[in-house]
Amino acid sequence: MSSIQHTRFSTAVTIPDAPFSIDHASRILLIGSCFSTSIRKRLLADEYQAYASPFGIVYDALAMADQIQYLLSDESYSTDQLLFDGELYHSLLHHGSWSGQDATAVTDRINRAMDQTRRQLEETTLLILTWASTRSFMHIRTGQRAANTHQLPMSELTYEYVPFALLFDRYKDLLRLLKRRYPRINLMVTISPVRYLQDGAIANSRSKSTLHLLAARMEQNGIWVFPSYEILHDELRDYRFYDPDMIHPSPQAVDLIYERLIHSLHPKENEILLERIRKIRRALDHRLLFPETEAARRFIQRREEDIRQLRTDYPQHPHLFSDEQPAVEP
Numbered sequence: 001m002s003s004i005q006h007t008r009f010s011t012a013v014t015i016p017d018a019p020f021s022i023d024h025a026s027r028i029l030l031i032g033s034c035f036s037t038s039i040r041k042r043l044l045a046d047e048y049q050a051y052a053s054p055f056g057i058v059y060d061a062l063a064m065a066d067q068i069q070y071l072l073s074d075e076s077y078s079t080d081q082l083l084f085d086g087e088l089y090h091s092l093l094h095h096g097s098w099s100g101q102d103a104t105a106v107t108d109r110i111n112r113a114m115d116q117t118r119r120q121l122e123e124t125t126l127l128i129l130t131w132a133s134t135r136s137f138m139h140i141r142t143g144q145r146a147a148n149t150h151q152l153p154m155s156e157l158t159y160e161y162v163p164f165a166l167l168f169d170r171y172k173d174l175l176r177l178l179k180r181r182y183p184r185i186n187l188m189v190t191i192s193p194v195r196y197l198q199d200g201a202i203a204n205s206r207s208k209s210t211l212h213l214l215a216a217r218m219e220q221n222g223i224w225v226f227p228s229y230e231i232l233h234d235e236l237r238d239y240r241f242y243d244p245d246m247i248h249p250s251p252q253a254v255d256l257i258y259e260r261l262i263h264s265l266h267p268k269e270n271e272i273l274l275e276r277i278r279k280i281r282r283a284l285d286h287r288l289l290f291p292e293t294e295a296a297r298r299f300i301q302r303r304e305e306d307i308r309q310l311r312t313d314y315p316q317h318p319h320l321f322s323d324e325q326p327a328v329e330p
Contacts, residue, residue: 010237013230015264020126020186020224022265024048024273024317027123031067032130033059035192035228035249039128042258047277047320051120054113055147056095059132059196061211062162063147065170067093071117072177077110079103083139083150090150092139099150127178127185130228131214132192134162134207135199161203164210168217175223187223189215193232193257194248226264231257273314280306280321 022028024047030036031053043050055067070093082089082103089103090096091110100106137146137159149157175187191211195204208229215225232241232249239246241253249257266274283303288296307321314320 010235013227013235015227015260016219016225018188018224018226018264019222020265021267022048022126023267023270024314024320026125027051027120028126028128029053029117029120029124030128030130031055031058031064032128033057033132033192033194035132035194035254036128036130038254039130039258039261042255045281046262046274047281047317049319051117051124054110054117055093056097058095058147059192060136060145060147061131061134061167061214062136062170063093063145064129064131065167065174066145067147068174068178071114071121072174072181074118077107077114079107082106083142083152085150085152088150090148092142092144092146092148092150095148096150121182121185124182124185126188128188128190130190130192131211132194133196133204134167134210135196135203136160136162161207161210164213167210167214171214171218172221175218175221187218188226189218189223190226191215191229193229193253197247226261228257228261231260276306276310277320280310 026049028043028048028050030040030043030050034057037052037057040050040052053067054071058064058067077091079089082091084090084103088099088101089106090099091106094110098106098110100109137149137157138144139146139152140156140158146152146157179185179187191208195201196207197204212229219225232253236253236256241250241256242248243250262274280303283299283306286299288299290296291300311318311320
């Protein structure tokens with residue numbers, strides 16, 4: 001019995017020390033897959049200033065490099081860069097949520113978001129890149145890489161698994177340029193733990209292996225690599241921690257990965273603030289069954305007083321529980 005009590009039933013993943021930290025004054029930009037969106041959702045719930053990519057969700061690591069390059073170029077998007085499928089105008093660099101029936105309206109929204117993100121980059125202190133796959137699509141007629149295929153017929157597209165050497169050369173130069181232009185930005189890379197099984201498990205493993213090699217080389221260049229993939233697949237390592245599709249991590253698994261990330265980045269001296277924020281967040285998320293009762297009114301008053309007191313105690317963080325929304329959304 002005693003031997004069972006002392007047996008470990010999982011292998012804990014060792015997280016390398018981060019060369020930087022974050023607090024609630026940090027400005028965080030996240031670019032990447034749906035897993036990146038899940039992490040941002042939790043950052044926002046904890047009242048961090050976390051900004052979405054102006055391109056939307058992206059899985060292709062090389063297409064992500066194209067997006068970052070476009071941000072650094074200061075170019076504006078024009079209607080002749082859009083693709084019309086007979087009903088909607090699409091940007092091959094953007095997620096489908098940016099598409100629309102009016103070409104001018106689409107480019108106006110794209111350019112407003114791009115300009116907003118370029119202004120935010122001046123104050124950004126952490127850029128999180130979530131690489132998901134090396135599977136990369138090209139639109140045959142335009143010769144443009146497609147960050148999103150917008151359900152175009154496969155006859156209009158071709159794809160490849162991008163080799164390590166091409167990815168490394170592209171990111172080595174790109175991130176060097178980014179750091180030179182925005183020297184205050186810290187860089188973090190993580191590999192999405194979501195498996196991409198369109199071409200089967202073997203192709204997914206090869207793709208993820210290439211991304212791990214790329215992350216290792218980036219780490220040698222001073223970029224911090226957080227092991228999201230390893231936490232799910234080596235530490236949790238159980239289908240209980242997956243969504244019903246058996247591919248995406250469950251909310252519980254994402255919560256655990258997020259907590260490991262925050263523990264790695266958040267200084268201990270800021271834990272009191274974070275706990276106060278989470279207490280208020282729990283109160284805000286509490287659904288009142290009988291909001292017209294006196295008990296419910298007192299609960300709301302206490303909650304509002306807690307928010308006022310928090311903002312009084314931390315005047316250096318005026319965004320806490322304010323109406324300001326840091327999102328860049330279509």
